Amino acid sequence: MIPELGHFSLIIALCLAMVLGVLPILGAARNNQVFMGFARPLAYGQLLFVGLAFSALAHAFMSNDFSVLYVAQHSNSQLPGQYRFAAIWGGHEGSLLLWALFLSVWTAAVAVFSRHLPEEMVARVLGVMGLISVGFILFMLFTSSPFERLLPAAADGRDLNPLLQDPGLVIHPPMLYMGYVGFSVAYAFAISALLGGKLDATWARWSRPWTTVAWVFMTIGIGLGSGWAYYELGWGGWWFWDPVENASFMPWLLGTALIHSLAVTEKRGAFKSWTVLLAIAAFSLSLLGTFLVRSGVLTSVHSFAADPKRGIFILSFLVLVIGASLLLFAWRAPKVGLGGKFDMLSRESLLLSNNVLLSVASASVFIGTLYPLFMDALGYGKLSVGPPYFEAVFVPLMLPMVFMMGLGPLARWKKMAVPDLAQRVKWAFASALVLALLLPLLMGKFLSLESNKWSPMIVLGLLMAFWIIATLFVGLRQRLAGSGSLMTRIRKQSLSYYGMQLAHLGVAFFIVGVTLVKGYETERDVRMNVGDTVAAGGYEFRFNGVTESEGPNYIAGVGHVTVSHDGKIVGELTPEKRQYNVSGMPLTEAAIQTGVFRDLYVSLGEAIPESDGAWAVRVYIKPFIDWIWAGCFLMALGGILAVSDRRYRIHKKPVAKVDSPVVSIQASVPVLPEGAAS
Amino acid sequence: MMRFILPFIIFLVLSVFLYKGLGRDTREVPSPLVGKAAPAFVLPLLHEPAQQFSPKDMQGKVWLLNVWASWCGACKDEHPVLMALASQNILPIVGLDYKDKREDGELTLKKAGDPYSLVIADMDGRVGFDYGVYGVPETYVIDKQGMIAYKLIGAVTAENLREKILPLVAELKAK
Numbered sequence: 001m002i003p004e005l006g007h008f009s010l011i012i013a014l015c016l017a018m019v020l021g022v023l024p025i026l027g028a029a030r031n032n033q034v035f036m037g038f039a040r041p042l043a044y045g046q047l048l049f050v051g052l053a054f055s056a057l058a059h060a061f062m063s064n065d066f067s068v069l070y071v072a073q074h075s076n077s078q079l080p081g082q083y084r085f086a087a088i089w090g091g092h093e094g095s096l097l098l099w100a101l102f103l104s105v106w107t108a109a110v111a112v113f114s115r116h117l118p119e120e121m122v123a124r125v126l127g128v129m130g131l132i133s134v135g136f137i138l139f140m141l142f143t144s145s146p147f148e149r150l151l152p153a154a155a156d157g158r159d160l161n162p163l164l165q166d167p168g169l170v171i172h173p174p175m176l177y178m179g180y181v182g183f184s185v186a187y188a189f190a191i192s193a194l195l196g197g198k199l200d201a202t203w204a205r206w207s208r209p210w211t212t213v214a215w216v217f218m219t220i221g222i223g224l225g226s227g228w229a230y231y232e233l234g235w236g237g238w239w240f241w242d243p244v245e246n247a248s249f250m251p252w253l254l255g256t257a258l259i260h261s262l263a264v265t266e267k268r269g270a271f272k273s274w275t276v277l278l279a280i281a282a283f284s285l286s287l288l289g290t291f292l293v294r295s296g297v298l299t300s301v302h303s304f305a306a307d308p309k310r311g312i313f314i315l316s317f318l319v320l321v322i323g324a325s326l327l328l329f330a331w332r333a334p335k336v337g338l339g340g341k342f343d344m345l346s347r348e349s350l351l352l353s354n355n356v357l358l359s360v361a362s363a364s365v366f367i368g369t370l371y372p373l374f375m376d377a378l379g380y381g382k383l384s385v386g387p388p389y390f391e392a393v394f395v396p397l398m399l400p401m402v403f404m405m406g407l408g409p410l411a412r413w414k415k416m417a418v419p420d421l422a423q424r425v426k427w428a429f430a431s432a433l434v435l436a437l438l439l440p441l442l443m444g445k446f447l448s449l450e451s452n453k454w455s456p457m458i459v460l461g462l463l464m465a466f467w468i469i470a471t472l473f474v475g476l477r478q479r480l481a482g483s484g485s486l487m488t489r490i491r492k493q494s495l496s497y498y499g500m501q502l503a504h505l506g507v508a509f510f511i512v513g514v515t516l517v518k519g520y521e522t523e524r525d526v527r528m529n530v531g532d533t534v535a536a537g538g539y540e541f542r543f544n545g546v547t548e549s550e551g552p553n554y555i556a557g558v559g560h561v562t563v564s565h566d567g568k569i570v571g572e573l574t575p576e577k578r579q580y581n582v583s584g585m586p587l588t589e590a591a592i593q594t595g596v597f598r599d600l601y602v603s604l605g606e607a608i609p610e611s612d613g614a615w616a617v618r619v620y621i622k623p624f625i626d627w628i629w630a631g632c633f634l635m636a637l638g639g640i641l642a643v644s645d646r647r648y649r650i651h652k653k654p655v656a657k658v659d660s661p662v663v664s665i666q667a668s669v670p671v672l673p674e675g676a677a678s
Numbered sequence: 679m680m681r682f683i684l685p686f687i688i689f690l691v692l693s694v695f696l697y698k699g700l701g702r703d704t705r706e707v708p709s710p711l712v713g714k715a716a717p718a719f720v721l722p723l724l725h726e727p728a729q730q731f732s733p734k735d736m737q738g739k740v741w742l743l744n745v746w747a748s749w750c751g752a753c754k755d756e757h758p759v760l761m762a763l764a765s766q767n768i769l770p771i772v773g774l775d776y777k778d779k780r781e782d783g784e785l786t787l788k789k790a791g792d793p794y795s796l797v798i799a800d801m802d803g804r805v806g807f808d809y810g811v812y813g814v815p816e817t818y819v820i821d822k823q824g825m826i827a828y829k830l831i832g833a834v835t836a837e838n839l840r841e842k843i844l845p846l847v848a849e850l851k852a853k
Contacts, residue, residue, distance in 0.1 A: 277685060284689075291696065311700040319693050326686035333682045370695070377698040584749025584778075609802060 003068050006056025007147040013049035013104070014137040016042050020107075020130030024123035028196070036123035043111040043126050046133060047104040054088075054101045057146050061088055067153030070094060070146040076159035076582050078553035086170040087160045092310075093146035095173060099290075100136045102174075102181040103129065110185060110210070117206060124192035125185070132184055135317045143310045159553070159582035168228030176221030176248055180286040182214020183251060186258060187283035190276045191325060194332045199272050204265035207279070209643045211262060215255045216639035222248050223632030231590050236523070236601050236620045238628055241390045246369040247289030250362045254282040257358035260351050268413060270348050273333040274355070280329060284322040285362070291318055292369070343415040350408040357401040364393045402464040402511070405504060406471035410478070424478075428470035436463035440519075447520055447537065447598065447623050461515025468508040472501055496645040503638025510631025516624035523621075525605075529614045537621035539600060540564045545613050546577075546604070554578045556589075559604045559615065563593070570600070575617075577604045598623045711826045716743070716818070717808040724775050724783055724797040731772070731798045733824055740850045742771045742843075743818040744794070744834070745806060748782040750814040756833035757790055763839065764793035769847055773797040776806045776814050819843060821850045 020042040027035025057070075061084050066072040074091045075084050089095040107129040114122045140146070189207035193199050225245065230238045239245065258278040265275045291314045342348035368389050410424050439462055440454040479497070480489045522537035530545040544560040556578040563570045573591035580587065590603035598621055605616030711717075720732045744760065746753040764771055773794035775783040780799060787797070800806055809818070819828040828846055830838065 273682070281685075315693065315696055315700065318696075322689055323686065323693075326689055330683040330686050373699040374695055377695050584747070 002056050002059050003065070003147040003149070006053045006060075007145060009049045009052040009056065010137060010141060010145075010147075013046050013053065013100075014134065014141065016046045016049065017130045017133035017137060020046060021127055021134050023127075024130075025127035025195070028120035028123040028127070031120070033119070036119050039123045039126040040111040042130065043104075043107045046130070047108040050097075050101050050104040050133075050137075053147075054097055057088055057094060057097060058085065060147075061085060064157070065153075066155070066157050067149055067151060068146075069148045069150040072150050072154040072157045074157065074160050076157040076553065078581065079157075079160055079165070080552050082167075082170060083160060083165045086164070089173050089177075090160045090164050090169070093140065093144045095177070096136065096140050096144055097146055098174065099177050099181060100133065100140065102177050103133050103136060103184060106181055106185055107133070110188075114206075120196065121192055121203075121206070124195055125188045128188040128191045129184055132188075132321065135321065139310075139313050139317065143313055156582070159580065162554070162578065162580040162583060162585050162587040163232060165553075165580075166228065166232055168224060168232065172221060172224040172228055174221075175217050175224060179214050179216075179218025179221050179255075180248070180251065180289065182210065182217055183255060183279075183283040183286050185210040185214065186279045187325075190279035191328065194276060194328050197332060197335070199276065199332070199336045201266050201269050204262045204272075204275060208259075208262045208266060209648050211255065211259055211279075212639050212643045215252070215259055216636045216643075218248065218252050218255060219632055219636040219639065222252055223629050223636070226632075227629050230625070231592055233588075236521075236590075236603075236618075236622065238517075238625065241368070241387045243292055243369050244289075246365050247285075247292050250365050250369075251282050251285040251289065253358050253362035253365070254278060254285060257355045257362075258282050260358075261355050264348055264351050268342070268348060270342060271352060271355075273329075273336050274352075276333065276336075277329060278355070278359070280322070280325045281359075284318075284325070285366075287314075287318050287321060291315060342413070345411070345416045345418055345421065347408060347411040347413045347416070350404045350411055354401055354404050354408065357397055357404075361394060361397045361401075364397070365390065368393070399460070399464070402468060402507070405507065406467045409475045409500065409504070410471060424474060425471060428474050429467065432463055432466035432470045435466050436460075443516075443520065447621075453519065455519060458515055458519040461511055461519070465508040465511040465515070468504055468511075472504060472508075475501065494645055494647075496642040496647075499638045499640070499642030499645070501638070502641060503635045506631045506634030506636075506638060508631070509627045509634055513624050513627030513629075513631060517622050517628070520623045521621060521625075524619045526617055526619070527608055527614055528617045529612065534617075534619055536619050537598075537623075538565060539570065539621060541573075541602065541617075541619050543615070543617060546607070546615060549576075551578065553582065554580045554587075557604065557607070559591075559602070559617070561591070561602050561617070563600055573600065573602045575602045575604045577607075594626055596626070599625050711809065712829055714826060716820050716824050716826050717805070719805045719808065721774075721798040721800055721805060724773075724780065724787075724799040727780075727799070731796060733820070736770070736772070736820070737824060738822050740769050740822060740847055741820055742769060742847075743774060743809075743820060744771055745774045745776050745809070745814055745816045745818075747776045747778045747814050748786040749778065752833045753815045754790070756815055756835070757793070759834050759836055759839060760793035761791055762836075763834075764795075768844070769851075770795040774805065775799050775801075777801065777803040817843075819846055819850070822853065 020039065023035045024039035024042075026032070027038070057068075059065075060068045060071050061075055062081070064071070064075065064077050064084075066075075070091060070093050074094070075087045079087065087094070089098045107126060110125055110129070111122070114125070186207045189203055189210070193203040222245075225248070226238045229240065229245075230236065258275065261271055261275045261278055264270050265272050291311070371389075406428070407421060407425065411421055436459050440458050443458075444453060479493055480486065482489060520537075524534050524536045526532075526534050528534065528543035530543060533540050533542045535541075540563070542562045542564070544562060546557045546559045549556050549558045556576040559573075559575045559577070561573045561575070563573060571593045573593060575591040576589040578587045578589060579585075588603050588605075590601055592602075593600040601620040601622055603618045605618055608614040608616060716733050718733060720730050723729045723731055760771060771794050773796070775797055778799070778801060780801065783797070783799065787794075798805075809816075815833055817830045817834050818826050821827045827850055828843065830843070834843070
């Protein structure tokens with residue numbers, strides 16, 4: 001009964017979304033207050049009913065209702081409770097429902113936090129989001145209902161894919177989806193601005209915090225996914241350029257570009273049409289990502305069952321949404337005037353170059369990901385490009401980007417003299433260069449490697465990271481110069497300024513992690529008898545054999561490895577080889593001892609037959625790898641700081657006193673000092 | 679004006695590619711083994727471990743090698759298709775029980791029915807490795823000379839049986 005109620009709720013939500021997609025937009029076009037007034041209640045109603053549908057599915061999972069086909073396919077009575085819940089989004093149908101739920105959450109959030117916006121803007125934004133909901137809910141009802149029954153009911157479920165039975169899966173997809181779907185807000189704002197024909201700085205101001213929040217979720221989501229791949233797949237890698245990873249990375253790159261170009265559009269009124277195009281493109285890539293994952297067009301470890309009917313539906317939806325937006329853009333954008341002028345060297349020009357580089361990076365990932373599809377469609381056979389392509393294309397693009405990333409926050413708006421800027425950064429550059437050249441000479445001793453290793457790639461990577469940090473200090477010093485106590489001067493800076501600096505510092509951390517792990521990692525793949533030792537990167541790993549152990553829904557061979565350094569025991573690692581009862585699938589659970597400067601990573605290969613308890617064992621030393629995720633975390637934290645800025649909170653109270661909402665915003669934006677950053 | 683319509687045009691071209699991509703079967707990966715001799719092996723039968731089987735025994739026949747396991751979910755989907763094929767007596771189907779427990783494999787066939795002319799047991803997966811098995815189920819069409827003529831990754835469906843495998847088998851038999 002409850003699954004049917006869930007299905008029914010979804011139908012009601014569809015009806016509400018349809019009305020939401022039509023009435024308010026019509027109202028905004030005809031200036032009909034009543035129609036526009038429907039937008040908010042409909043948004044709340046939609047959230048309520050999608051929420052009910054989601055709860056119905058959650059109930060089916062938690063109560064082991066194997067008469068629901070989707071539950072029978074993705075759960076099992078032995079599955080621990082938290083994974084039973086996470087299994088809701090362990091398959092195609094459920095992840096769509098989660099997607100629809102988040103879309104409703106974002107829609108309702110816009111409805112709540114838009115009190116200060118003009119009514120027709122709110123109506124249009126909510127209407128556009130309602131239309132997207134219609135597409136997703138229709139998709140679910142027509143091709144992928146999670147509520148389909150399996151009669152007679154299965155005695156037990158087929159169990160969740162063991163790879164997904166991990167705390168990472170409990171949070172990674174929801175974070176990522178929040179990000180994907182969050183870009184729909186920026187998109188909806190852009191479309192509304194195009195519809196209304198008012199492409200001024202105000203729409204940029206309104207959509208900035210939303211874009212940043214979506215970007216924060218996405219950053220965390222991608223970081224978690226990469227961490228999950230690192231400890232769960234057992235290969236010690238953290239990024240595989242898998243089509244599905246790329247599907248999230250492309251909108252992230254464009255989202256990053258969007259955040260920066262929104263800043264320019266808001267502050268200087270420049271590159272308005274470019275910003276609108278970016279907003280459309282970022283969300284389009286989110287949708288395209290869904291298409292790639294769901295349609296089975298590309299093979300990937302993440303793919304769900306391919307079904308051509310689903311592919312056709314999403315493709316039609318994609319063509320409709322993106323095609324219509326781009327046509328609207330082609331129609332309206334030419335009427336947008338140019339914004340403030342700026343010189344060849346200015347903060348605008350640096351930000352614009354970065355925007356172009358990020359977009360090119362995104363496009364090159366796009367081409368690499370879809371290359372097999374293009375080649376096959378053109379009849380050149382089946383082939384694919386791997387990490388070598390992506391690395392060869394990506395690194396050269398990031399080099400100038402990081403260089404300008406250091407300069408951007410130091411440059412003035414509008415106009416900057418080259419000697420002036422050079423004067424400001426010459427010490428930063430010199431110290432970054434010296435450190436980058438010298439540090440690799442000490443690394444060997446520091447990481448207790450046999451010898452120092454000095455390679456141009458390591459120096460280049462370190463130079464990029466130190467350049468960011470050094471320019472960051474220069475910027476801070478410039479900002480904090482002046483009279484008064486240091487503390488008050490520190491407090492006087494806006495949170496968004498610190499947010500930007502923190503996010504940039506995150507990029508530096510990330511680069512340090514990537515550079516050092518690539519440059520200094522040690523890897524040993526050995527056959528070990530009980531009692532054997534293997535030395536790697538100054539550590540000694542002793543294999544003490546494998547014991548049997550039983551988990552809630554699997555049996556595991558637990559390896560015991562003692563790690564010592566200079567004769568002292570550093571730790572005991574217990575990698576597992578699990579065999580899941582229901583699916584029979586084997587799973588490697590790596591054991592990792594994390595540290596600020598290095599991870600010790602051990603995973604079990606296969607038991608060696610006809611031996612006395614010998615195993616193939618894989619041992620890695622991964623220097624600084626956690627800095628990669630620390631970097632992601634800092635970037636996300638920077639984003640959070642930026643949206644906590646005073647200017648986004650300030651409208652709450654004064655709004656009521658002012659008649660026109662537009663005036664109230666302009667009045668409430670604090671005057672920022674010259675050179676204020678995002 | 680032109681530059682504003684450009685994104686739309688690029689997108690249209692892209693959609694055509696995506697549409698074409700929909701029809702393509704990503705599971706049909708060209709295997710380096712297609713057109714080469716099926717790797718030789720000697721394995722015991724599942725039901726009678728004392729007896730052994732080698733691809734050489736099938737010389738002169740067109741046959742199907744189907745890799746399956748009791749733990750494999752998709753194998754249950756293709757099982758009825760294989761049962762139907764077996765009842766038509768078109769060609770021998772040899773089952774390769776991959777990385778399985780003997781009693782589990784036997785039990786599965788006893789319960790669901792046995793479409794195979796004979797089943798061989800590859801419990802440590804060594805033969806599967808030689809054949810480049812990377813997902814169960816997989817199905818190979820092997821010709822009279824012992825050459826692999828076709829490889830399918832994933833479940834056999836009535837559709838790809840009708841459109842691909844059976845016409846190929848008829849052609850190979852006529853040779």
